Amino acid sequence: MALDRWIALIFVAFCCAYGYAAFFTMDQLLPPFMQRNPVWPSTFPKVLAVSGALVGLIIALGLESRAAGRAPSNSSSEFDLSKLMEYKIGQASALIGLMIVFALMLRPVGFLASTTLFLFFGAAILGERRWLIMLVVGAAASFSVWYLVEEVLGIFLRPWPFFLG
Amino acid sequence: MIEGILIGLQAAFSIQNLAMVIAGCLIGTFIGMLPGLGPMSIIAIMIPVAVGIGDPAAALILLAGVYYGAIFGGSTSSILLNAPGVAGTVATSFDGYPMARKGQAGKALTIAAVASFAGGTIGAILLMVFAPALSTVALLFHSAEYFALMILGLSAIAAFAGTGQVAKALMMTILGLILATVGEGALFNMPRFTMGLMDLQSGISFITLAMAMFALPEAMFLVLMPSRGAAQGDGGKIENLRFSREEGRKMIPVIGRQSVQGFFIGVLPGAGATIASFLGYAVERNLAKGDEQAEFGKGSVKGLAAPETANNAACTGSFVPLLTLGIPGSGTTAILLGALIALNVTPGPRLMIDTPEIFWAVIISMFIGNLVLLILNLPLIPYIAKILAIPRNYLIPFILFFTLMGAYIGQNNATELLILVGLGVMATILRFADYPLAPLLIGFILGTMLEDNFSRSMQLYRGLSFVIERPMTLALLGIAVLLVLLPSIRARIARNRAQGVADGD
Numbered sequence: 267m268a269l270d271r272w273i274a275l276i277f278v279a280f281c282c283a284y285g286y287a288a289f290f291t292m293d294q295l296l297p298p299f300m301q302r303n304p305v306w307p308s309t310f311p312k313v314l315a316v317s318g319a320l321v322g323l324i325i326a327l328g329l330e331s332r333a334a335g336r337a338p339s340n341s342s343s344e345f346d347l348s349k350l351m352e353y354k355i356g357q358a359s360a361l362i363g364l365m366i367v368f369a370l371m372l373r374p375v376g377f378l379a380s381t382t383l384f385l386f387f388g389a390a391i392l393g394e395r396r397w398l399i400m401l402v403v404g405a406a407a408s409f410s411v412w413y414l415v416e417e418v419l420g421i422f423l424r425p426w427p428f429f430l431g
Numbered sequence: 432m433i434e435g436i437l438i439g440l441q442a443a444f445s446i447q448n449l450a451m452v453i454a455g456c457l458i459g460t461f462i463g464m465l466p467g468l469g470p471m472s473i474i475a476i477m478i479p480v481a482v483g484i485g486d487p488a489a490a491l492i493l494l495a496g497v498y499y500g501a502i503f504g505g506s507t508s509s510i511l512l513n514a515p516g517v518a519g520t521v522a523t524s525f526d527g528y529p530m531a532r533k534g535q536a537g538k539a540l541t542i543a544a545v546a547s548f549a550g551g552t553i554g555a556i557l558l559m560v561f562a563p564a565l566s567t568v569a570l571l572f573h574s575a576e577y578f579a580l581m582i583l584g585l586s587a588i589a590a591f592a593g594t595g596q597v598a599k600a601l602m603m604t605i606l607g608l609i610l611a612t613v614g615e616g617a618l619f620n621m622p623r624f625t626m627g628l629m630d631l632q633s634g635i636s637f638i639t640l641a642m643a644m645f646a647l648p649e650a651m652f653l654v655l656m657p658s659r660g661a662a663q664g665d666g667g668k669i670e671n672l673r674f675s676r677e678e679g680r681k682m683i684p685v686i687g688r689q690s691v692q693g694f695f696i697g698v699l700p701g702a703g704a705t706i707a708s709f710l711g712y713a714v715e716r717n718l719a720k721g722d723e724q725a726e727f728g729k730g731s732v733k734g735l736a737a738p739e740t741a742n743n744a745a746c747t748g749s750f751v752p753l754l755t756l757g758i759p760g761s762g763t764t765a766i767l768l769g770a771l772i773a774l775n776v777t778p779g780p781r782l783m784i785d786t787p788e789i790f791w792a793v794i795i796s797m798f799i800g801n802l803v804l805l806i807l808n809l810p811l812i813p814y815i816a817k818i819l820a821i822p823r824n825y826l827i828p829f830i831l832f833f834t835l836m837g838a839y840i841g842q843n844n845a846t847e848l849l850i851l852v853g854l855g856v857m858a859t860i861l862r863f864a865d866y867p868l869a870p871l872l873i874g875f876i877l878g879t880m881l882e883d884n885f886s887r888s889m890q891l892y893r894g895l896s897f898v899i900e901r902p903m904t905l906a907l908l909g910i911a912v913l914l915v916l917l918p919s920i921r922a923r924i925a926r927n928r929a930q931g932v933a934d935g936d
Contacts, residue, residue: 287624305885310882358654362651366849423840
């Protein structure tokens with residue numbers, strides 16, 4: 267089974283969980299006066315859960331492509347899954363990890379240091395090895411962005427680590 | 432209308448707004464040239480800046496300028512590198528790249544710029560005529576009709592997604608609607624699906640979602656597949672920007688036809704610049720005769736002018752439903768709608784009445800923007816092309832950083848960044864499986880409005896009876912159902928006919 271149909275199956279499961287919350291848990295908290303309303307907070311989610319599950323099933327079972335008269339999951343994607351191993355998944359996941367670290371460090375370490383390090387390690391992950399240039403570019407970029415955001419746009423960004431204020 | 436134009440001229444010709452148009456066009460062209468960054472990503476990145484300006488007219492003018500600039504920049508990378516940054520400029524590369532290979536890159540860029548200018552300008556004139564008329568009709572709409580109209584818009588987006596893609600587009604729309612239900616709804620004052628997290632109380636931020644759907648997956652693909660966008664040109668040596676008088680004469684009828692056709696395709700929700708450019712190319716190829724037809728695909732002037740005119744006219748056309756009905760027809764206008772809401776402006780039929788200066792300033796700035804693109808960018812092209820030489824090892828971390836900053840600046844909340852990364856990974860996987868992401872964003876943006884209008888009609892009519900009691904609502908919903916079912920019915924009929932022919936043999 268192709269990736270798109272697996273995703274559709276996961277989506278159906280997600281809709282079931284979403285629908286369970288909408289049908290069985292949300293209405294318990296509803297105050298009595300709101301129960302006389304024709305619409306409840308759960309009405310729209312209920313409709314979405316049911317229609318989402320139906321559409322997901324249509325894709326998972328390959329009904330649409332069968333109706334169109336071609337083999338199911340004959341996807342015209344520009345990305346070839348059989349070449350998955352040729353893609354640079356290591357670099358991509360390292361960058362995603364770096365973004366998570368950046369998100370967690372932004373507050374405690376401060377904007378200037380964390381951004382400089384993010385740009386430095388980002389380039390390093392992609393295979394750049396001219397350390398000094400990377401450091402200078404990172405520092406210059408983080409300072410100019412900070413200046414632009416803080417001074418020009420007037421949005422506060424804490425520049426220094428937590429112990430410096 | 433003349434009064435409106437005067438208001439618009441007054442607003443658009445302030446020094447601040449002129450600076451916005453110029454800055455927007457330049458930034459758009461600059462970033463739009465980078466392979467893999469389309470107008471949607473660029474506008475998403477620019478939203479925090481635009482919202483920071485505070486003045487809605489200036490912000491919208493800036494974003495609109497970025498939009499035109501990005502499309503123009505996208506054509507530049509299609510022509511020079513055969514690496515279209517946007518789906519809407521793929522057709523441009525059919526004839527633009529062969530021309531550049533023949534050493535006529537400068538001429539190809541000039542033709543693209545002139546065609547874009549003409550398409551955008553004629554589109555803006557049509558917008559000026561049609562938008563006020565449509566908004567008068569839209570004022571008669573009640574919440575039941577709005578609900579039906581939004582359903583119609585969402586189904587049209589799914590229906591125009593292409594063969595075999597209708598269910599996928601529908602699924603993405605529903606996912607977008609589901610994401611929109613997270614947080615506190617306006618009508619109920621009750622947190623929903625927050626999983627007990629305080630950070631989700633106000634819902635998922637629209638900017639975060641836009642970044643996660645477009646900018647992040649594009650950057651990830653640049654990492655995953657270095658060959659994508661690695662096609663380097665010959666250092667951007669561009670000379671001789673002129674085209675001959677005869678070539679100009681060939682272009683005029685093409686521009687005339689394609690700007691009108693492109694505009695009306697752009698008005699349809701979901702169709703947009705991509706379909707307009709491909710259709711424009713196909714129509715012109717069929718209309719051309721003999722030698723001219725044979726030249727298509729090998730560097731034909733007409734083949735380059737047609738998609739360029741059509742996609743710019745379609746971009747202008749897509750502003751019609753946004754400005755008059757408040758319903759975005761494409762991913763880009765959906766992002767613009769989100770930005771407008773963040774600026775406390777509600778687009779829709781009342782926009783022209785309540786804040787005419789915004790409405791008209793945007794239209795006037797379209798003319799200025801097109802002019803700026805023509806005069807300012809044309810001489811700059813050889814220099815702008817140098818940006819393509821930035822090493823990708825530096826480029827990608829910067830794209831990622833600006834994506835993160837875009838989500839962080841608006842909220843000042845680090846959790847938002849984690850949500851962004853999570854949704855971005857999800858979007859990358861969805862792109863791998865060939866799911867369209869624009870419907871998700873449009874569903875997300877329309878979700879709150881859709882539910883509000885639905886709930887209001889339910890309360891007014893104490894149930895679902897509004898569907899039957901208001902004929903307009905019923906008609907709109909009927910068309911919506913038809914639109915979704917039509918592609919599969921047509922496919923079934925075609926298959927039966929094919930089988931019948933086979934049996935007859």
